[in-house]
Amino acid sequence: MFGDMMGMMGKLKETQKKVEETKARMDNVLLDENSSDNKLKVTITANRTLKSISIDDELLQDKEMLEDYLILTLNKAIERASTVNETEIAAVAKEGMPDIPGMDLFK
Template sequence: MFGDLMGMMGKLKETQEKVKLTKKRLETVTLQESTPDDTLRIVISASREIREIHIEDSLLQDKEQLTDYLVITLNRALEKAGEIHDAELAAVAKEGMPNIPGLDALM
């Protein structure tokens, strides 16, 4: 019994390290979201950090449209980044789960 427990503890520590490395790697993964007319482009990391915002000069003339575009485009970018982030971490966490009979049926 204690051998299994020690093995599980080792696997848990290994999984924690993989999660940490995955989070670090996600900081380097970037994606871009833009408006349909490409007057606004957002570059964001998979760790949900805004890296760049590109605004065409023509969009600067219309504050209301710029505000609307920023809200919509930032929300879409954050949603996509969150999906990538969560999927990557879930895969690492599932890989590190101990093999407990019947556990797959609950997930």
């Protein structure tokens, strides 16, 4: 019984380490998101850190339009980054979880 428990604890620690490594790796995963007409482009990491913004000169003439573009495009980028991040973390966590009857956490 204790051997099984020690094995599970070791597996959980290993999984925790892999999750932390995956989180760190997400800093290097860059995602580009563009407005529908490509007048605004943002680059964000899978950890949701904004890396760059590229704005078409036409948008600089209209403050309200630029603000709308920024909100829409940044929200799409954040949503996409969140999906990538959560998918990657869940995959690593599921892979390393011990098989405990009745504990189907990642279905």
